[in-house]
Amino acid sequence: MKKAVLLSITDDTTEMRSLLDTLGVQVIREFHQNLRHPHKASFLGPGKIEGIQKELEESEFDVAVVNGILRPSQHHYLEMKFQKEFIDRPGVILRIFSEHAHTQEAIAQVTLAKLRYEQPFLREWIHKAKSGDRPGFLAGGAYATDVYYEHAKTHARRIEKGLRELSKQREITRAKRREQGYSLVSLAGYTNAGKSALLNRLCEASVEVDDRLFSTLSTTTRRLKGSRANILVSDTVGFIRDLPPDLIDAFNSTLEEVFYADLILLLFDSSENDDLIKSKLRTSLEILLPRIERRSLVVVGNKTDLIDDERKKKVISIVESIIGSYELLMISTVREKGLDALRTRIGLIQNLSAVLSVELPLSDGSMGLLSRLRASCDVSEEVVGTIVKATIRCRSDDLGKIIGWLEAAGALKIITNDGPRAEGAQRTGISNGSEGAPLT
Ligand SMILES: Nc1nc2c(ncn2[C@@H]2O[C@H](COP(=O)(O)OP(=O)(O)OP(=O)(O)O)[C@@H](O)[C@H]2O)c(=O)[nH]1
Ligand SMILES: [Mg+2]
Known part of the structure; x- marks a missing residue:
């Protein structure tokens, strides 16, 4: 198991720890410095960085993880200073994506996302190498970095072209389904909200359900069981905060299935605390709303079996203040509570x-x-x-x-x-x- 040290400007590192856990990385030390914004040059303050470096002199670790987004100049500075690999939050998420991508489409999207993610870092290394600071990205030499950068750009363009083709095919499939009278319901929401578990219940499917983040990376579409009409349900990749828009766009061909559905069910985990419920719902809405135009959206609070009635009322009032006029349904997928009301709501799309x-x-x-x-x-x-x-x-x-x-x-x-x-x-x-x- 890889060993990591974690640097954070907040005390809350729970989500980063689950991301690292998913990746099989063990955190051996955490360093916090409560800052409103990361330090421009070194993420944590320079004094703090000096102190950490001293403390870590004797420690064995493989990688340093930053609980936030690193600018290329900060990344360069920290790697030079510690002579260790530094990964930030999008970098960690991308590694999980890489590990979980199995279909051809998911692999292409993850590769594209990675190439886009690396480009600013590569530019920084090239810039530094040219200004005589130090040779090349991951000590590959300035020439190698330059060549890699050019190669990466060509590679990214090729993948983008392939994904556009896939996207066209999906569009044709969608048009055909519609022509044949099918309606599409998609399950969206923050990672681990229970989307795949709900798909399994609604469609008697057997998609992987796991308490890790990003278990699902590609889309699975199944027919809704027990309905007279032809309704298809799609389960797809979950959302997470702080994912740069470029990376979300790389997943467009998978996410299109969500964006173009007749009804979107936006799931959230109702058993979490107020702050998590709010921030995860806001993240999901920020990603979804600009892309779904006026499509129907119903917000679904899952895992109600883990909360009592009083807490449920509180959750409903918190969520209603965020979602405005969108409908809200509360369910427990594992206990099959509220699923009949959900099925009835789904049935209305075939109005x-x-x-x-x-x-x-x-x-x-x-x-x-x-x-x-x-x-x-x-x-x-x-x-x-x-x-x-x-x-x-x-x-x-x-x-x-x-x-x-x-x-x-x-x-x-x-x-x-x-x-x-x-x-x-x-x-x-x-x-x-x-x-x-x-x-x-
Ligand atoms: N207690 C409880 N647990 C649930 C419920 N629904 C799902 N879970 C659990 O929540 C975890 C995540 O479920 P998934 O269905 O994999 O979540 P997901 O939204 O598909 O997650 P990703 O694919 O990783 O984005 C699993 O451990 C499920 O067993 C529920 O109604 N109640
Ligand atoms: Mg899933």
């Missing part, structure tokens, strides 16, 4: 508000069409002589498409009542034209 009354000739084609429509609509029918009379409840977005299919199937009569969108709209008779094959 079957449009109603069609139709008459079709009794034929295999008509019956086949009605049975395919059942996947995404509520359909009731009765056979009267040689005619099938059916009532179809569907999403108003699907109305045009379904009318096209009914017309192509030779509908004798179609009456629509598309709620407020097409008030009183009436359509009768047969016309030609179709929008292609339904729900195949």
Whole structure:
């Protein structure tokens, strides 16, 4: 197990310790200096750094970890001073990502994030080497650093291109799903909130659930169990604070599944203390809200089995003050509490508000069409002589498409009542034209 010393400008190092724990790194010493902002040149004050260096003279450790974000100049200064490897918070997170990335997409995204993360540090080493300070990044020599920097830039561009392709493919898949009447619900939230556990419950899936941070790095999409309609649920990478926007962007092709869902369930761990609940929810909302436009979002407080009713009331009032008008539901995934209300809320996305009354000739084609429509609509029918009379409840977005299919199937009569969108709209008779094959 690697041994680390930890430097922090706050007393709270709990999250950093769990990150290091996840990485299998043991913290042997912690040094704190309560500062409002890190020191410009040396992160902790220069006097404190001198003191730490003296104290550590006899200590054996592999790496020094900084509980914050290092500027390239601070990083350079500290590595030169201690002659040890220094990693900051985004660096630690990236290492966890590297270890947990298994799919091709996750590996490409992590590599890109790493290349982007390293670039300012490399520039600093090149700059220092050119100004004669010292040769090269990780003692590789100025020339080697220069070459590596150029290579890294080309590599990053190649990965970006590959990821854009993947993103296009995802867009096509999403469009197809939508066309086939599927709705997508995504699980978002801070790492370890219980997203994968909830996916497993809702979909009877078996995604990895673990008390480590960032167990999940790629997206898993499964069908919601027990629903009449076609609803898919996606579980994906969790959020964490202080992740530079460049790194979040590197994960865009995975996160798109969250951003473009019909309904986003934003999970938080309701068993944590007030400060953690607030800061983790704020982080999640900061990442999500600018990217989801006006999509539906429901905030879900998980792990209520770990708190009593009084605490639950307090948590609700804290959270409501942060989330404003967004809905809030409280659940316990492990005890299956509140899951019925959650399922009902999920069901609303398929809002079957449009109603069609139709008459079709009794034929295999008509019956086949009605049975395919059942996947995404509520359909009731009765056979009267040689005619099938059916009532179809569907999403108003699907109305045009379904009318096209009914017309192509030779509908004798179609009456629509598309709620407020097409008030009183009436359509009768047969016309030609179709929008292609339904729900195949
Ligand atoms: N007590 C309790 N524990 C829960 C509940 N839901 C999840 N957990 C636990 O919380 C931990 C994290 O669960 P995960 O489902 O892996 O969390 P996640 O949000 O997917 O985490 P990452 O993939 O790492 O971002 C696990 O140890 C779960 O067993 C719950 O309702 N109650
Ligand atoms: Mg997970």
